[in-house]
Amino acid sequence: MSTPTHAPDAAAAQPEAAHSDTALATHHLSARKFTIHFLEMVVAMAVGMVALHPVWTLVLDATGATGLMHDPYTGALIMATNMTIAMSAWMRVRGHRWRPIAEMGAAMYVPFLVLFVPLALGLIGEGALMLWGHVLMLPAMAAAMLLRPHEYAHC
Structure with a gap:
């Protein structure tokens, strides 16, 4: 009587597949990690606005271009730049x-760029x-983070 032969376990037969599944599991972006990273980015943006605004004011005053800060278009772009840098x-x-x-930097500018149209139209x-x-x-x-969850899983 012959003994039944068992097919080797699929994961054992393909160790790279098993490793790939493990890698996917370790790159899972939990809601907690997502929220923490998101909040870190919001704090960094606020720090950038507060810390870099005086630099812009100083530079624009020195160059006689103070009006750029008060123009809605350039003012919004300067603010987005401050947030993006930090x-x-x-x-x-x-x-x-x-x-x-x-x-993530694009996420700072795109909303303003889109809103420039209705602003220009009054x-x-x-x-x-x-x-x-x-x-x-x-x-x-959030969309930028969800586009690449593996990028934010280690945070």
Whole structure:
């Protein structure tokens, strides 16, 4: 009588497949890690706005271009730049690659760029530009993070 032969375990037969499954499991972005990283980015953005605003004021005053800070278009871009610089620096400290940093940076600018159209058409005012630009940054940041969950799993 012959003894039944058992097929080797699929994971044992393909160790790289088993390793791949393990790697996927370790790159899972938990809600806790997502929230912590998201909040870190918001704090970094606020620090950038507070810390870099005086630098812009000093430079623009020295060059006679103070009006740029008060123009809604350039003012919004300066604010987005302040937030992006601080957030990018923090992301780099946390070990992120340049591509996700650029994607997160885009999340700072795109809401304002989109809102420039209704501002130019007179459909919204300067206050709405700033309010909605900041509000729309949050889902834009979340989308950038959800695009590459493995990038944020180690945070």
